Amino acid sequence: MSSQPHRVTVIPGDGVGPEVVRSAVRIIDAAGVRIEWEEAEAGAEVFRRGDTSGVPQATRDSIERSRVVLKGPLETPVGFGEKSANVTLRKLFETYANVRPARELPGVPTRYAGEGIDLIIVRENVEDLYAGIEHMETPDVGQCLKVISRKGSEKVIRYAFELARREGRAKVTCATKANIMKLTEGLFKKVFEELSAEYPEIAAEHLIIDNVAHQLAKDPAQFDVIVTTNLNGDIISDLASGLVGGLGFASSGNYGDSVAIFEAVHGSAPKYAGKDLINPTALILSSVMMLRHLGELAAAERIEDAVLATLEEGRAMTQDLVRQSGGDVDTAASTTGFTDAVIANLGKRPAAVAPKRGTALAGAVPPTPMPAWSYGPERYAAIERRTIGLDIFIETDLSADVLGPDLERLAGAGFRLEFVESRGTKVYPSVGLSSDGVRLLRARFVTPDGAAALDAALLGLQGRVAGSHPGWTHVEKLHVFDGAEAFTKAQGQ
Ligand code: NAP
Numbered sequence: 120m121s122s123q124p125h126r127v128t129v130i131p132g133d134g135v136g137p138e139v140v141r142s143a144v145r146i147i148d149a150a151g152v153r154i155e156w157e158e159a160e161a162g163a164e165v166f167r168r169g170d171t172s173g174v175p176q177a178t179r180d181s182i183e184r185s186r187v188v189l190k191g192p193l194e195t196p197v198g199f200g201e202k203s204a205n206v207t208l209r210k211l212f213e214t215y216a217n218v219r220p221a222r223e224l225p226g227v228p229t230r231y232a233g234e235g236i237d238l239i240i241v242r243e244n245v246e247d248l249y250a251g252i253e254h255m256e257t258p259d260v261g262q263c264l265k266v267i268s269r270k271g272s273e274k275v276i277r278y279a280f281e282l283a284r285r286e287g288r289a290k291v292t293c294a295t296k297a298n299i300m301k302l303t304e305g306l307f308k309k310v311f312e313e314l315s316a317e318y319p320e321i322a323a324e325h326l327i328i329d330n331v332a333h334q335l336a337k338d339p340a341q342f343d344v345i346v347t348t349n350l351n352g353d354i355i356s357d358l359a360s361g362l363v364g365g366l367g368f369a370s371s372g373n374y375g376d377s378v379a380i381f382e383a384v385h386g387s388a389p390k391y392a393g394k395d396l397i398n399p400t401a402l403i404l405s406s407v408m409m410l411r412h413l414g415e416l417a418a419a420e421r422i423e424d425a426v427l428a429t430l431e432e433g434r435a436m437t438q439d440l441v442r443q444s445g446g447d448v449d450t451a452a453s454t455t456g457f458t459d460a461v462i463a464n465l466g467k468r469p470a471a472v473a474p475k476r477g478t479a480l481a482g483a484v485p486p487t488p489m490p491a492w493s494y495g496p497e498r499y500a501a502i503e504r505r506t507i508g509l510d511i512f513i514e515t516d517l518s519a520d521v522l523g524p525d526l527e528r529l530a531g532a533g534f535r536l537e538f539v540e541s542r543g544t545k546v547y548p549s550v551g552l553s554s555d556g557v558r559l560l561r562a563r564f565v566t567p568d569g570a571a572a573l574d575a576a577l578l579g580l581q582g583r584v585a586g587s588h589p590g591w592t593h594v595e596k597l598h599v600f601d602g603a604e605a606f607t608k609a610q611g612q
Contacts, residue, residue: 124153125413126185130178133162134387135397136191142399142458143189143406146425149462152410152418157181161204162193162387173204174211182212188380189409191402192387202251205382209244214373214380215271216278217244217352218408221339221359224368225469226430228444231339231362238342239288240359241279242352243307244373246271249349256592257514260559267303267348270494272310278374279346280318290322291315294331294347294355301607307348331355335362360384367398367439370405372412381409395453398437400426403461425461427469435460506572508534508565508597509580510606514558514590522588523547526562529583533576534564538609545611552611563609565597 129144131137147154159178166173173193182188193204209217223229223236252264276293283291293311295304308325315323326334328351334341335355339362347355360369369384383401391397403426410419429435433444435452442448452460515522519539527536539547539562541554564580566572577596585591598605 124155126155126157128159128181128185128188129156130159130161130188130190132191133194134192134389134392136387138397138454139383139399139402140191142454143403145458146403146422146461147406150418150422150465152415157185163196166196172207174207182378186378187409189406190380190382192385194387206249208380209373212375212378213245214375214378215245215274216374217242217371218374219356219371221363223363224430225427225471226433227364227368229362229364234340236339236363239344240352240356241275241344241346242356243271243275243349247349256512257559260557265303267306269306269310272307276311276314276346279344280314280321283321283344284318288343290343292342292345293325294328294345294351296328298327304348332358335359368400370401370408372408379412381405395455396438397454398439399454399458421465424468425464428464428467429460431469503601505599506596507569507599508572509577510561510563510595510597511584511591512559512561512593513588514592515560515588516558519547519560522560529587530564534580535567537563537565538612540609543610545609550611
């Protein structure tokens with residue numbers, strides 16, 4: 120038992136949140152861990168009061184003090200700002216590694232029972248399409264920027280390797296769509312390959328994300344640690360939850376350099392709110408991850424064992440588990456009943472649990488201390504760069520055959536029109552590919568010899584195009600960094 124109490128910010132959240140959080144808090148208190156809980160609010164009520172972030176300043180202050188959060192699910196009510204308070208919390212405190220273990224649990228029937236699934240998905244948590252940078256380029260064409268940085272990739276990939284090392288795990292699989300998105304997903308893969316050299320004792324493999332989905336469905340026990348970008352991770356971690364019993368059992372931790380946030384994967388399940396029916400296991404197991412983060416390893420083990428023993432006994436099953444087991448839901452335990460059973464089982468160990476693959480457990484130690492970054496101005500000063508042209512997106516009713524010659528005229532002496540494309544497919548000069556038009560075309564202008572273009576020339580070009588085509592809507596500079604083109608080609612180019 121610890122002598123000094125830990126301070127933890129507890130956010131009950133929305134819907135079933137208060138019920139599952141109360142369950143976890145009761146069990147932790149019963150296990151004798153001394154925690155000073157600082158209750159704070161976030162979510163639906165906060166939005167309704169007019170705070171468009173969903174996370175009030177008092178809650179932010181509490182997290183600054185405690186650095187550890189146990190939270191229930193938060194709802195994002197439509198029409199109150201519409202930015203998820205969950206995503207806001209993750210971003211405010213830069214919790215860049217979302218860690219989601221998926222392990223076979225006793226007493227939880229699944230199609231894969233007995234195969235020994237014991238994997239951890241480490242999902243990048245702040246970048247990618249979740250940066251939320253979206254624009255309507257025309258009234259009917261939306262665009263979302265996918266932002267992947269070397270630094271963001273390095274932080275989460277290093278976290279995954281360090282986690283594997285600490286847990287004595289044998290393999291880290293990097294899952295990307297680098298074959299299609301070469302400059303974003305490809306950057307993540309490249310950083311993975313570079314960093315893997317620092318961890319020679321851990322097998323490092325790269326698989327395309329769609330194959331990972333296929334392999335997860337076919338033979339999930341082959342995986343150990345999977346590290347991946349935000350959207351990929353969002354999808355495959357839910358898939359992995361489904362393999363081991365579903366959302367009622369899926370726990371997670373969001374780790375940053377200074378703050379860690381622990382939460383169940385499921386949402387506020389509003390139809391069960393206040394009914395004392397919801398399965399609290401996911402949040403209890405998330406709180407076990409939190410206890411390990413706080414260094415309360417013995418208490419974490421005791422609570423986890425009590426949960427596993429309770430599931431194994433099968434005497435107090437919540438309605439979701441009764442349904443999964445094909446039983447009579449009238450015999451199901453309430454949330455409170457299940458919690459009481461876990462408390463009664465503190466000190467018990469499950470009889471037959473699949474052996475843990477690693478030497479420790481997910482989230483067993485605080486976030487990896489990151490090495491000093493080499494992302495200072497000197498790194499960027501050393502990179503040779505030039506801008507050789509512009510991509511200009513234009514909303515237009517003109518066909519590419521009409522627009523193209525006009526843009527060739529507007530290119531002037533300093534630039535050459537390389538192509539016009541529609542949704543990534545080259546349509547001018549025609550190479551025989553067709554693309555159904557959506558009234559948004561992109562024109563690429565480059566200097567004839569790949570020489571650097573001065574800003575004055577680039578702005579002149581942009582002005583000429585805008586003067587003739589007022590539907591111009593978006594401009595990207597075409598960079599060359601250290602001799603390598605920093606943009607992709609069009610399909611058919
Ligand atoms: P959800 O709340 O996760 O619930 C969907 C269904 O999953 C439930 O109806 C229930 O299925 C099952 N389920 C969820 N939690 C369970 C548990 N503890 N035990 C057993 N079964 C459980 O998803 P949603 O309805 O799409 O989202 C509701 C709200 O939550 C939305 O406002 C969403 O934005 C928010 N949300 C928040 C978070 C977060 O805070 N991290 C995450 C996801 C969603 P059955 O109906 O089959 O029983």
